[in-house]
Amino acid sequence: MSALGELRSLRGERKGGAGAKRDRRDDRAAVFFLAPWLVGMVAITLGPILASLYLSFTNYNLLQNPRFTGLDNIERMLQDTNLSSSLVVTLLYTVISVPLQLAAALLIAVLLDRGMRGLSFYRSVLYLPSLLGGSVAIAVLWRLVFGGDGLLNAFLAIFGVQGPSWIGSPNTALGTLIILHVWTFGAPMVIFLAGLRQIPRQYYEAASTDGASRWRQFRSITLPLLSPIVFFNLVLGIIGAFQSFTQAYVISNGSGGPTNSTLFITLYLYQKAFGSLQMGYASAIAWLLLLIVGAATALNFWASKYWVFYDD
Numbered sequence: 001m002s003a004l005g006e007l008r009s010l011r012g013e014r015k016g017g018a019g020a021k022r023d024r025r026d027d028r029a030a031v032f033f034l035a036p037w038l039v040g041m042v043a044i045t046l047g048p049i050l051a052s053l054y055l056s057f058t059n060y061n062l063l064q065n066p067r068f069t070g071l072d073n074i075e076r077m078l079q080d081t082n083l084s085s086s087l088v089v090t091l092l093y094t095v096i097s098v099p100l101q102l103a104a105a106l107l108i109a110v111l112l113d114r115g116m117r118g119l120s121f122y123r124s125v126l127y128l129p130s131l132l133g134g135s136v137a138i139a140v141l142w143r144l145v146f147g148g149d150g151l152l153n154a155f156l157a158i159f160g161v162q163g164p165s166w167i168g169s170p171n172t173a174l175g176t177l178i179i180l181h182v183w184t185f186g187a188p189m190v191i192f193l194a195g196l197r198q199i200p201r202q203y204y205e206a207a208s209t210d211g212a213s214r215w216r217q218f219r220s221i222t223l224p225l226l227s228p229i230v231f232f233n234l235v236l237g238i239i240g241a242f243q244s245f246t247q248a249y250v251i252s253n254g255s256g257g258p259t260n261s262t263l264f265i266t267l268y269l270y271q272k273a274f275g276s277l278q279m280g281y282a283s284a285i286a287w288l289l290l291l292i293v294g295a296a297t298a299l300n301f302w303a304s305k306y307w308v309f310y311d312d
Contacts, residue, residue, distance in 0.1 A: 053283075053287065054066070055279055055280050055283040056073055056283040056284040056286070057069065057070060057284075059280050060279040060280040061279060061280075063277070069280070073280055073281050073284035074284065076284075077281075077284060077285065077288065082268060083268060083285065085260045086260070086264060086265040086267070086268040087292075089174065089260065089261065089262065089263055090242060090244075090265045092174065093174060093177065093178060093241060093244070093264065094238055094241040094242060097178045097181040097182060098234065098237040100178070100182045101188065102230065102237060104182055104189075105185040105187075105188035105192055105233070106189075106192050106230075108126060108189050109189050109193040110218070110222070112126075112193055123189075123190065126185075127186035127187070127189065128186065129184045129185070130185070139180075139246055139247045139249075139251055140250060142167075142176065142247070142250075142251060143167060143251055146176045147165055147167060147168070148165035148168060150166070153166075167252075167257070168258060170257070170258040170261040173257045173258060173261045176251070177244075177247050177248060177262055180247055188233040188236075192229060192233070195226050195228075195229035196222070196226065199225050199226070203221050203225075204217055207221060227307060227308045227309050228308055228310060230308075231300070231304050231308045234300060235297055235300050235301075238293075238296050238297070239293055239296075239297065242265070242266075242296070244264055244266065245264065245267060245270065248263070248266075249267055252267075254271070256268070256271075265285065265288075265289055268285065269282050269286055269289070
């Protein structure tokens with residue numbers, strides 16, 4: 001028995017050794033295939049992030065070596081009225097455009113969910129603005145629509161109405177960008193539509209049997225069961241709104257619009273970084289934006305426990 005036990009033990013050791021070698025080969029293969037992503041993560045993402053953190057405490061203009069200045073950039077931000085204006089404009093843009101976009105996306109998704117011929121075609125057409133909304137071409141088109149001699153004023157002139165330059169007036173310039181953002185509702189619409197398809201039909205059948213109206217069904221069934229999808233789109237929408245840049249840059253020619261009415265914080269950051277070559281100060285603004293987005297995201301996650309319902 002002792003000889004048999006030793007033989008089994010020896011076989012186990014051999015098997016374990018072969019298994020360990022195979023695991024090591026698998027680990028090396030995994031590292032090999034992950035290497036491009038790891039290099040990109042360090043060189044393209046993590047490296048510049050850490051570099052910007054250091055530059056945010058320096059005075060750097062790309063032509064000379066960075067000079068460490070401590071908290072001077074932070075003190076400067078506290079006294080920068082243009083930065084304050086850009087924060088107000090960005091917050092106003094986010095607070096108004098994101099809920100309107102989600103409401104439009106949910107409305108269209110509910111209509112499409114009822115079923116119709118050519119659903120794939122309509123879904124593709126409605127999703128198309130999301131692919132083009134952040135492009136330079138669409139921003140230029142928006143100038144042609146809302147300019148002083150644009151298509152909108154040409155349409156109003158048919159009825160004898162003399163419209164203003166919608167993108168040239170401080171009262172309406174930001175509104176045109178909000179409309180552009182709402183128009184690109186395709187991405188959240190597709191996600192909403194996928195979520196609606198996951199809601200069991202028997203819930204609506206039971207509610208109809210009990211005499212619940214369509215609005216009551218929407219309020220008591222659709223919204224609660226769709227709340228995780230709403231939360232997901234809300235978080236992504238807020239992050240995307242804070243990062244908006246191309247539309248404001250093209251429509252205002254990089255100036256921030258009349259009386260800085262379309263001066264997003266990203267546009268102001270660009271002006272400081274590449275217009276004035278104040279890379280240190282621009283890096284500080286970038287980190288301020290990162291902290292604001294992080295705080296907004298954390299606030300959404302904290303508040304989600306009061307209105308987001310998960311099916312356990």
